[in-house]
Amino acid sequence: MDQPQALEQAQTPGKVWRSLLRRPASPGDGLFRVTTLLAALSLLGLLLAMVVYLFGAAWPAIAHFGMGFLMRSTWDPVREVFGALPAIYGTLVTSALAMLVAVPVSLGTAIFLAELAPGWLRAPASFLVEMLAAIPSVVLGLWGIFVMAPVLQPVERWLAESLGFVPFFRGPVFGGVGFLAGGLILSVMALPIITAVARDAILTVPASQREAMLALGATRWEAIRHAVLPYTRSGLVAASILGLGRALGETMAVTMVIGNGYRLTARLFAPGNTMASKIATQFNEASGLETNALVELALVLFAVALIVNVVGRLLVRWTVARVAGGGH
Amino acid sequence: MIREERTPQSEKAAPHSGPCIVSEGLGAWYGSLQALRNISMSILAKRVTAVIGPSGCGKSTFIRCLNRMHEVVPAARVSGKVLLDGEDVYAPGVDPVEVRRRVGMVFQKPNPFPTMSVFDNVAAGLKLNGLRAPGGLAERVEKALRQAALWDEVKDKLKQGGAALSGGQQQRLCIARALAVEPEVLLMDEPCSSLDPIATARIEDLVRELCDRYTIVIVTHNMQQAARVSDMTAFFLMGQDRAGELIEYGETQQVFTNPKDERTEAYITGRFG
Amino acid sequence: MIASARTHARRKATNYIMIALCGLATLAAVGVLLLVVGYTLLQGIAYLNLGFVTQTARPLGEPGGGMRHEIVGTIVLVGLASALGIPVGLLAGTYLSEFGGRVGSVVRLVADVLTGIPSVVVGIFVYVVLVRPMGTFSALSGAVALAIIMLPVVARTTEEMMKLVPQTYREAALALGIPRWRVIVSVVVPGAMVGIVTGSMLALARIAGETAPLIFTALGNRFGFAGLDEPIAALPLQIWRYAVSPYDTWHQQAWAAAFLLVMLVLVISVLVRWLTAWRRG
Numbered sequence A: 001m002d003q004p005q006a007l008e009q010a011q012t013p014g015k016v017w018r019s020l021l022r023r024p025a026s027p028g029d030g031l032f033r034v035t036t037l038l039a040a041l042s043l044l045g046l047l048l049a050m051v052v053y054l055f056g057a058a059w060p061a062i063a064h065f066g067m068g069f070l071m072r073s074t075w076d077p078v079r080e081v082f083g084a085l086p087a088i089y090g091t092l093v094t095s096a097l098a099m100l101v102a103v104p105v106s107l108g109t110a111i112f113l114a115e116l117a118p119g120w121l122r123a124p125a126s127f128l129v130e131m132l133a134a135i136p137s138v139v140l141g142l143w144g145i146f147v148m149a150p151v152l153q154p155v156e157r158w159l160a161e162s163l164g165f166v167p168f169f170r171g172p173v174f175g176g177v178g179f180l181a182g183g184l185i186l187s188v189m190a191l192p193i194i195t196a197v198a199r200d201a202i203l204t205v206p207a208s209q210r211e212a213m214l215a216l217g218a219t220r221w222e223a224i225r226h227a228v229l230p231y232t233r234s235g236l237v238a239a240s241i242l243g244l245g246r247a248l249g250e251t252m253a254v255t256m257v258i259g260n261g262y263r264l265t266a267r268l269f270a271p272g273n274t275m276a277s278k279i280a281t282q283f284n285e286a287s288g289l290e291t292n293a294l295v296e297l298a299l300v301l302f303a304v305a306l307i308v309n310v311v312g313r314l315l316v317r318w319t320v321a322r323v324a325g326g327g328h
Numbered sequence B: 001m002i003r004e005e006r007t008p009q010s011e012k013a014a015p016h017s018g019p020c021i022v023s024e025g026l027g028a029w030y031g032s033l034q035a036l037r038n039i040s041m042s043i044l045a046k047r048v049t050a051v052i053g054p055s056g057c058g059k060s061t062f063i064r065c066l067n068r069m070h071e072v073v074p075a076a077r078v079s080g081k082v083l084l085d086g087e088d089v090y091a092p093g094v095d096p097v098e099v100r101r102r103v104g105m106v107f108q109k110p111n112p113f114p115t116m117s118v119f120d121n122v123a124a125g126l127k128l129n130g131l132r133a134p135g136g137l138a139e140r141v142e143k144a145l146r147q148a149a150l151w152d153e154v155k156d157k158l159k160q161g162g163a164a165l166s167g168g169q170q171q172r173l174c175i176a177r178a179l180a181v182e183p184e185v186l187l188m189d190e191p192c193s194s195l196d197p198i199a200t201a202r203i204e205d206l207v208r209e210l211c212d213r214y215t216i217v218i219v220t221h222n223m224q225q226a227a228r229v230s231d232m233t234a235f236f237l238m239g240q241d242r243a244g245e246l247i248e249y250g251e252t253q254q255v256f257t258n259p260k261d262e263r264t265e266a267y268i269t270g271r272f273g
Numbered sequence C: 001m002i003a004s005a006r007t008h009a010r011r012k013a014t015n016y017i018m019i020a021l022c023g024l025a026t027l028a029a030v031g032v033l034l035l036v037v038g039y040t041l042l043q044g045i046a047y048l049n050l051g052f053v054t055q056t057a058r059p060l061g062e063p064g065g066g067m068r069h070e071i072v073g074t075i076v077l078v079g080l081a082s083a084l085g086i087p088v089g090l091l092a093g094t095y096l097s098e099f100g101g102r103v104g105s106v107v108r109l110v111a112d113v114l115t116g117i118p119s120v121v122v123g124i125f126v127y128v129v130l131v132r133p134m135g136t137f138s139a140l141s142g143a144v145a146l147a148i149i150m151l152p153v154v155a156r157t158t159e160e161m162m163k164l165v166p167q168t169y170r171e172a173a174l175a176l177g178i179p180r181w182r183v184i185v186s187v188v189v190p191g192a193m194v195g196i197v198t199g200s201m202l203a204l205a206r207i208a209g210e211t212a213p214l215i216f217t218a219l220g221n222r223f224g225f226a227g228l229d230e231p232i233a234a235l236p237l238q239i240w241r242y243a244v245s246p247y248d249t250w251h252q253q254a255w256a257a258a259f260l261l262v263m264l265v266l267v268i269s270v271l272v273r274w275l276t277a278w279r280r281g
Helices: A003-009 A013-021 A027-065 A085-116 A119-134 A137-163 A179-203 A207-215 A220-231 A233-249 A252-257 A275-285 A289-326 B059-066 B096-102 B118-128 B134-147 B167-180 B197-210 B223-229 B252-257 B262-268 C005-047 C050-054 C068-098 C101-115 C119-134 C139-163 C167-175 C180-208 C235-243 C248-280
Strands: B019-030 B033-044 B048-052 B076-084 B103-106 B185-189 B215-219 B232-238 B244-251
Touching: A027 A289, A027 C068, A027 C101, A027 C119, A027 C139, A027 C180, A085 A119, A085 A179, A085 A220, A085 A233, A085 A275, A085 A289, A085 C005, A119 A179, A119 C005, A119 C180, A119 C248, A137 A179, A137 A252, A137 C005, A137 C235, A137 C248, A179 A233, A179 A252, A179 C005, A207 A220, A207 B167, A220 A233, A220 B118, A220 C005, A233 A289, A233 C119, A252 A275, A252 C235, A275 A289, A275 C119, A289 C101, A289 C119, B019 B059, B019 B215, B033 B059, B033 B215, B033 B232, B048 B059, B048 B223, B059 B076, B059 B103, B059 B185, B059 B215, B059 B244, B096 B103, B096 C005, B103 B167, B118 B134, B118 B167, B134 B167, B167 B185, B167 B197, B197 B215, B197 B223, B223 B252, B232 B252, B232 B262, B244 B252, B244 B262, B252 B262, C005 C248, C050 C068, C068 C101, C068 C139, C068 C180, C068 C235, C101 C139, C119 C139, C139 C180, C167 C180, C180 C248, C235 C248
Parallel strands: B033 B244, B048 B215, B048 B232, B103 B185, B185 B215
Antiparallel strands: B019 B033, B019 B076, B232 B244
C-alpha cells in the first residue's frame, strides 16, 4: 500500500483528504454511493413529479378557464363556473393581517431574547417560544373556535358599533370568526419562526458594534436601534419573509376560524376563505371539473408559497454569507 | 511618508497638571473571578498615560472601568470609586450614558458602523445627543475629522461607507467618532495592535497632538510605543490569584530608565511578558 | 457640548418604554403559548380517562366512549410514514453531507423548497398519484403523504448533523485503510446519531399532528383498521371533524384528543432538549 508515502508527501489538510479519496475504492463504496445518490435524487424526482402531476390534474380547468380563473369571483359547482379570486384575496388578507401583528411582536420578542433578557431567562423563554411552533395546527384551530372566537366576538361588536363607518369594521359580526380571526390565528403560527430567525440574526451582530455605540454615550435601546438592528437588517427581513411563507401554507387553523364565505369584501368580520381552506373544505365533495379547478387552486398556492419561501431562504443565506465573509 | 525625528513625549518638559480621573481602591470582577484588585491611581489631565503589562493582567479591564463599559458584560461588577473631576462615576444615581459621553473610547479593532457613511459614523454620537441641524452637524464632523488627521483623506468621500477605508483610516475614523462628542478623556485600548507600522506611526503622532486638548489613557503591549508616546506610565501585573494589580506608576522617563520595583524592571528589560 | 437636560430625559424615557415594549411582546408570545397549551391541558384532562384510549366512539348522544380507532390509526400512519420517510431521508442526507458536489447543491435547494410546500398541496398530490388510480382512499396513501412531508426535513437535519462531525475523524479512519462507506457508517453516523435521532423525533412529532394531507388520502374511518388499502382514522382528522360539529360531547372528545397530541409534542420536545444537552455535556 502506498499509504505512508501519500501521507508524507501531503502537506495541507486538503491534500491529505484528496489523496485519501483517490485510493482504490472498495466494492462497497460504489454501491453505497449509488444508494445514497438515488435517495437524494428521489427528492428531485418528488418535486418534479409534484409539478407534473398537479399540472396534469389541473389541466382541464386551466384549459377551460384560462387566466380568467384568477379573476373570477364565483364558485358554482352547479353551473361549473369556478373563479379563484376570493380565495386568493382571502389568503392575501389573512397573511397581511398576520404579518401586521406577528412582525412587531416577533421582532420585539427577538430583541428581548437576544439583547435584553437576563441570562437565566434566555434559554427557558426561547424554548417556550419555539414550543409554540410545535403545536399542531388543528389544536390551535380548536382553541381558536372555542377560546379566541368567543373573546373576539364582543371586541368585533364594539368595533363595528363605534368604528363601523370604516369599511374594515362594518358589521355584521359572525360569532367572532372571519378574516380577522383567520389573520390572528395565522399570526400565532408565524410568530415562532420569525422570532427564531430574527433572534439568531441579532445574535450574529459582533459585540464590538454594540459596544462602540454604547461607548459614545448611547442608551441600551439606542445601541440596539442604531447599531445592532441596521447591521442585520436583511436577516430581519428574511425572518419576516419566512414567517409569511409559513402563514401562506397554513390550512387547518385558518379553516376552522375563517367561517366559510366566498365574497370579495373589505369587511374584516365577514366570513371568508383562503386558498388552503377552500381546498380543504371543498375537495372531498367535488367531482369532475370542480376537482380539476381545486387542483389548479392548489397549484396557485404551491407557486405562491414556493416563491416566498425560496426568496426568504436565499435572503437568509445571503445574510449569513455577508456576516461571515465581510463582517467588520 | 518621511518621519521627522521627534523627541519622545516623555522627554518634553511637562508643566504641572492636576488630576482628571482618579481611581480609588478599584476592584473588578467577571462573575466570581476577580480581574483587578485595589487599583488606586491619579490620571493627570491633558497628559498621555500609558498602561502596560503582560497579557491578561487587567489593562483593558481597567480602562473599561473608567467609562463604565465593564458592566456591559453580563455578571460583571465593580467595587471602589472612580472620580471624574472629583465626582464618583459609580455613585448611585449616576447615569452611565452621561459618563460614556464624557469619557470616550477607541477599541482594539477598528469598528466603524458598516451601514453608515463616513459622515454618519462621525455624526452618530452627535445625533444621539439631539444635535440634528445639518449645518451644525457638518461643522462638528469636519472639526472631529480634522482633529483625527483624517479630513483631507475623506473630505470627498463623506457619503461613502465607513467600512470602505483602510485599516488605519478606519481607526482614525473611530477616533474622530469618539472626539465628535467632545469628551474630556479619551481611552484607547491597544488602538494600533491590528494596524501596520505606518498606520501605527500616524496614530502615535495623532495621540501626541491630541493631548493638548484631551486626557488620554492608552493601553499598549508595545513598550517602545509607551516610551514614545506617553508622559506617565502605569505597570500592571497579574497577582497570585490572577487578579491584576498596579505595580508601579510614574513619569514615563523614570519608569523606563529607573524603575522602582524589580518586577517593573524585569518586564521592561524583557525578562518576561 | 452639553446636551439639554430635556433631551436626556426624553432619551431615558424612550429607553425604558422600548425595553418595556420588547418585554411585553415576549410576554404576549409566551402568554399565547401558555394560554393554548394550558387550556388544552385543562379541558382535555377533564374529559380524558382510560376509556378514551380503550373504547371506540359511542353513538351520538351517548356520553363517554373514546377514540381508540383514531389513536391506533395515527400510530399506524405515523409508523408507516416513518418507515418510508426516515430511511430515505437518512440516505439522502448522507449523500448531501458526505458527497455533496453540484448534484448535492441542487438537491439541497430542492429539499429546502419541499419543506416549504403547504401540506394541503402534498395531500392533493398524493390524491392524484395514489388515491385516484387505486380507486379508494387508503392508509397507504395517507402514510405516503406524511412520508413526503417528513422526507426533506429528515434529509436536511441528517445532513446538518453529519456535517458537524469533525473532518479529522474521517481522515483518521480512512488513513487506517477502512473503506469509505464503512467510515461513514461506522464513524460519522454514530458521531451524528443523537442529532439524527432528535431530528427524526421532531419530524415525527410534526407529522403526528398533520391533518390537511390526510383529508384527501386517509379520509378517516369509524370502524377501525381495515387494511392498508382502506381508509383509516387519525387523531387530528377526528379532532377537526368533532370540533366543527354542533355537539358538545364531540367537542369534549376533541379536547381530550388535543390533549393527547399536545402531550406527545411536549414529551418529544423535552426529550429532544434533554438529548441535545446530554450530547453537549
